[in-house]
Amino acid sequence: MxxxxxxxAIGNTPLVRIDPAVHGLEHIDLYAKLELLNPFGSxxxxxxxxxxxxxxxxxAEHGSQVVExxxxxxxxxxxxxxxxxxxxxxxxxxxxxxxxxxxxxxxLGAEIEELPGQSECLDPTATDDPLTLFHRSLSEPGSAxxxxxxxxxxxxTEAHLTGTGPEIVKDLDGRAPDWFIACVGTAGSSTGVAxxxxxxxxxxxxxxxxxxxxxxxxGIRTIDEAHQVGLFDPGTYDSIEAVNxxxxxxxxxxxxxxxxxxxxxxxxxxxxxxxxxxxxVEADTAERRSAVFIVCDRVESYVSYVRQRRPDxxxxxxxxxxxxDLTDAEVRTAPAIGVTQARTWIGTGAPLVVDLRSPxxxxxxxxxxxxxxxxxxxxxxxxxxxxxxxxxxVLLACPVGExxxxxxxxxxxxxxxxxxxxxxxxIAWRDAGAPLVRD
Amino acid sequence: xxxxxxxxxxxxxxxxxxxxxxxxxxxxxxxxxGSPLNVVVPDQLxxxxxxxxAVYDRHHLSGQVLFAHxxxxxxxxxxxxxxxxxxxxxxxxxxxxxxxxxxxxxxRITATGPKNPEFLxxxxxxxxxxxxxxxxELVQLAMLVRKFALPRACVxxxxxxxxxxxxxxxxxxxxxxxxxxxxxxxxxxxxxHSDAVEPVGAAxxxxxxxxxxxxxxxxxxxxxLEECRSRGLRPSTVDIGGGFGVDYLADGEQWERYxxxxxxxxxxxxxxxxxxxxxxGLRNESGTLRGSLALYPAxxxxxxxxxxxxLLGHPAASFDGRPLAALLLEHLYDLRIEPGRALLxxxxxxxxxxxxxxxxxxxxxxxxxxxxxxDDVALEEHGVLMDPVVVPRDPKRAxxxxxxxxxxxxxxxxxxxxxxxxxxxxxxxEPGDLLAFANTAGYCMDFHATRxxxxxxARKVAAxxxxxxxxxxxxxxxxxxxxxxxxxxxxxxxx
Numbered sequence: 001m002x003x004x005x006x007x008x009a010i011g012n013t014p015l016v017r018i019d020p021a022v023h024g025l026e027h028i029d030l031y032a033k034l035e036l037l038n039p040f041g042s043x044x045x046x047x048x049x050x051x052x053x054x055x056x057x058x059x060a061e062h063g064s065q066v067v068e069x070x071x072x073x074x075x076x077x078x079x080x081x082x083x084x085x086x087x088x089x090x091x092x093x094x095x096x097x098x099x100x101x102x103x104x105x106x107x108l109g110a111e112i113e114e115l116p117g118q119s120e121c122l123d124p125t126a127t128d129d130p131l132t133l134f135h136r137s138l139s140e141p142g143s144a145x146x147x148x149x150x151x152x153x154x155x156x157t158e159a160h161l162t163g164t165g166p167e168i169v170k171d172l173d174g175r176a177p178d179w180f181i182a183c184v185g186t187a188g189s190s191t192g193v194a195x196x197x198x199x200x201x202x203x204x205x206x207x208x209x210x211x212x213x214x215x216x217x218x219g220i221r222t223i224d225e226a227h228q229v230g231l232f233d234p235g236t237y238d239s240i241e242a243v244n245x246x247x248x249x250x251x252x253x254x255x256x257x258x259x260x261x262x263x264x265x266x267x268x269x270x271x272x273x274x275x276x277x278x279x280x281v282e283a284d285t286a287e288r289r290s291a292v293f294i295v296c297d298r299v300e301s302y303v304s305y306v307r308q309r310r311p312d313x314x315x316x317x318x319x320x321x322x323x324x325d326l327t328d329a330e331v332r333t334a335p336a337i338g339v340t341q342a343r344t345w346i347g348t349g350a351p352l353v354v355d356l357r358s359p360x361x362x363x364x365x366x367x368x369x370x371x372x373x374x375x376x377x378x379x380x381x382x383x384x385x386x387x388x389x390x391x392x393x394v395l396l397a398c399p400v401g402e403x404x405x406x407x408x409x410x411x412x413x414x415x416x417x418x419x420x421x422x423x424x425x426x427i428a429w430r431d432a433g434a435p436l437v438r439d
Numbered sequence: 440x441x442x443x444x445x446x447x448x449x450x451x452x453x454x455x456x457x458x459x460x461x462x463x464x465x466x467x468x469x470x471x472x473g474s475p476l477n478v479v480v481p482d483q484l485x486x487x488x489x490x491x492x493a494v495y496d497r498h499h500l501s502g503q504v505l506f507a508h509x510x511x512x513x514x515x516x517x518x519x520x521x522x523x524x525x526x527x528x529x530x531x532x533x534x535x536x537x538x539x540x541x542x543x544x545x546x547r548i549t550a551t552g553p554k555n556p557e558f559l560x561x562x563x564x565x566x567x568x569x570x571x572x573x574x575x576e577l578v579q580l581a582m583l584v585r586k587f588a589l590p591r592a593c594v595x596x597x598x599x600x601x602x603x604x605x606x607x608x609x610x611x612x613x614x615x616x617x618x619x620x621x622x623x624x625x626x627x628x629x630x631x632h633s634d635a636v637e638p639v640g641a642a643x644x645x646x647x648x649x650x651x652x653x654x655x656x657x658x659x660x661x662x663x664l665e666e667c668r669s670r671g672l673r674p675s676t677v678d679i680g681g682g683f684g685v686d687y688l689a690d691g692e693q694w695e696r697y698x699x700x701x702x703x704x705x706x707x708x709x710x711x712x713x714x715x716x717x718x719x720g721l722r723n724e725s726g727t728l729r730g731s732l733a734l735y736p737a738x739x740x741x742x743x744x745x746x747x748x749x750l751l752g753h754p755a756a757s758f759d760g761r762p763l764a765a766l767l768l769e770h771l772y773d774l775r776i777e778p779g780r781a782l783l784x785x786x787x788x789x790x791x792x793x794x795x796x797x798x799x800x801x802x803x804x805x806x807x808x809x810x811x812x813x814d815d816v817a818l819e820e821h822g823v824l825m826d827p828v829v830v831p832r833d834p835k836r837a838x839x840x841x842x843x844x845x846x847x848x849x850x851x852x853x854x855x856x857x858x859x860x861x862x863x864x865x866x867x868x869e870p871g872d873l874l875a876f877a878n879t880a881g882y883c884m885d886f887h888a889t890r891x892x893x894x895x896x897a898r899k900v901a902a903x904x905x906x907x908x909x910x911x912x913x914x915x916x917x918x919x920x921x922x923x924x925x926x927x928x929x930x931x932x933x934x
Contacts, residue, residue, distance in 0.1 A: 364770055
């Protein structure tokens, strides 16, 4: 396969059958439409390309900036497409809650603006919500924006009407599946595909999946939020069902670990919602049936999202010499020294003074002659063994003498004969009127 | 009644729950003192202070917790707080006089907000800390200090317009504070007037529920204070204002059902849930929902002390992701906070008597008229949707099933609706019953109340528990010595 441009690699994604041993459905063949294999990593590549396409050359001529309200995949695809044409891209959002996606967008050269939060002292007469202000700024005179408007732009749906939908029918030998299950984000893919499938077979059942209301699944809206989407028409779906984030991650793990499909939580939600729905209806059917769901994007960008909800999945072996291993008694009896004696001790020139605070705080004010090793780094160091010679006495200092006591206990346990914690920390030092310097 | 009743039951702490279960107290009180009537619970304020203190302790932070006085005018609440270690944040001459009279010593008072010369003079005269809004106000203060030979004034600079690198965090424009871009000019002014003013730190107060915006501002303050230190100044304090919020509702599912119901009503797929089909900021444009919900997020588990805890644990991007609490501690700064609403959580309620219950001839919601104006119960003004609790006059009355009602105020004015929402009550109220609006102490009690049409404003009483019973006195009669009686009574909260 040889292409002149990466954009030619958008679409024509595989339709892969899920092993029945995994989903347990006896009469239904379940297929995953692998949109994660699009070149920029998601189903949104199709919409982004269809919404910009020919307009990019024109925009480049006028020096326009591409803007979109997106918290993830659309922004990613648009950032790449804009970059390919030498254009800047800005994403405006209040929904971008996955840090890796933010970082990835910045890496791709996107500009990100986060909308302000709701007012704490609410003014109910204020009708200018942040989105109204956003739209106003787009139409200000002299502004040059290419606003793709994914939630209202019919070219979003069209990408699936001409691409995703027909591809599914072709791969099923010219037939529509009996069920089609998709998550509702911009509603572009579900609306476009549903229309194509119904043209082939009006009996196809379309299930729209939304996020449970108090929950957050990247790329899926709650039912209330879906109503704010111009492309969303409740009539598209035979039923609308909610999935929560635990279920989405459960589905994702099944796809990742048992099917070799490195789907993200959105694809996991689609799989979970599909199997739940199909299990419920399978009893009524004796004939062989088929169902298709969409795997929207990849798992790699959601590690922190998953870690937050399922820390158990990231269990690591315990490391040696960790301050977490200390008993309360060890910490309580850690060798410590008060400010007055510490000053005398330092006066003898014997101890190495180690300040465990951050470099910024250290730069601002510190004990004269001290060395700064921030606690995170110090923890790494001691995993590997004592970082000081046993013959060198050490005075550890932190803000209030709590962390320093832990490390004094730890170093003592590791065999250091003369390590002490500054009791009350740098704050006690300051309160006693002892000198702090900046260099 | 059109489907399942969409309740929004208030979250009630032990004290308010016990008070609402005391009709033998509430009915005679309103009969004697009139409707509406505000009840404040000073001991709850001291308990809330402890909750904030516990967050400080967890992060090993020191510094003052200041009560934002503007949230309630009560004397009882202020005097109760004077018996603890808390401070008070005053925003007018009257509030400053009130705080001094309640027993707050100047080291526990900070003057903020727009200031007239009298306010500024009294603040400087009594040596309370002044949060200065602009270089011009700093100069004005310095001139007052010199002209009247006053002691050097301790000042905090109030900053605004914080900026980020990487992801740009947008914030609503504020009319208060000096833009952080212009801090250099402010510092120049501080240095020029160092004979008259002594900088103690930086402050911000952002009107937003967003944690990220506040974290950005706190980082910005740390940067400015770092500059102060490099100029040889010794600032000691970061004041992060308030806005920690309150969780008003008992049940998150009720809030979700209601907001989904409201969305459906605006889209026309279910009967209206409001007077005249009001959408609370939502509107229907050819079947698509537009606008945004202009309501307080009434179910808000991350509020008050927990919000503060979340903010302090937030990583500071420009300091290698170190948590804000660790940075404050390591830089040896005191943390000051100024909660209003959050400190007053569960500290009071507003009682209103039912005057009339009318059944419309064509059916539909009952029309309930109260002896109170909408501005006496300003929950709606703050976008807080929450059900009142019915306190029946006759406790033996047989309870019928749930009803949907509209709550009207007593003004001769079409728009005097206690709420535009259709309220669902578990039982039909009758004339003479009381409707108790819980948790009104923060901003919803006396902030907006007027004497329009020569209607009275609510009287206020303070209530406390003693020997298992509720006692009360007029708000103005309450002093820390009033409750508890015996000498040596443990006021709590004092350190």
